[in-house]
Amino acid sequence: MKLRIGYGFDVHRLADGHSLFIGGVKVPSEFGAVGHSDADVLLHAVCDALLGALSLRDIGYHFSDTDPAFKGIDSKILLERVFSMIKEKGYAVNNIDTTVVLEKPKLSSYIPEMQKVISTLLEVSEDCVSVKATTHETVDSFGEKRAIKAYACCLLIKK
Structure with missing residues (x-):
């Protein structure tokens, strides 16, 4: 069995007048x-993790x-397009582990829906997609609610 590990990261500025999409879910926010x-930011980090696992550059x-x-x-x-590239190379997702850093709004109640969206897109069961959320404890641009970031890692298996 051939295994490949990938790591992804993304960051975006936060501002009024924009929607907040995280993990394919529109999260109500000011x-x-x-x-x-x-x-x-979460789906972008997942894309980069998948691409990185197979040395396919970045999003x-x-x-x-x-x-x-x-x-x-x-x-x-x-x-979906990134996952098509992964499948073309003969790989499948074993599991994904992610973390979103955002001061507010709290994401806990949206995580099951995010897991469902991501698992559907990647053709795995929901328990193969971990989504965690944390704050930056009011430190720097993330803690001051001016930015959001996400980390993702994945394990791919050769079919």
């Missing part, structure tokens, strides 16, 4: 993430933030 796409390489085709795109579409 502010949202700013980005070329829908700025879903920006495949979906440039200067390309108008990706302006406002739903990040679930980006994850």
Whole structure:
């Protein structure tokens, strides 16, 4: 059995007048993430983890933030495309482990829905997708509610 490990990270600025999408779920909030796409920091980190596991570069390489085709795109579409690349290489997802860093709003009640979205997109059971949320304890731009970040790691298995 051939195993590959990948790691991903993403960060977005937060601002009024934007929606907050995390893990494919629209989270009610007075502010949202700013980005070329829908700025879903969690799905972007998962994309980078998957791509990194197979040395396929990063999300920006495949979906440039200067390309108008990706302006406002739903990040679930980006994850679907990345997962297609993974399957083309003969791999499947064994599991994903993620962490979102956001001071507010609290994400605990949205995590099961995020797990469902991600597991569906990656064709694994929900218990193969870990989504954790934490704060930055009011430290720096993340703790001051000016930014959001996410970390992801994955284990891929050769089919």
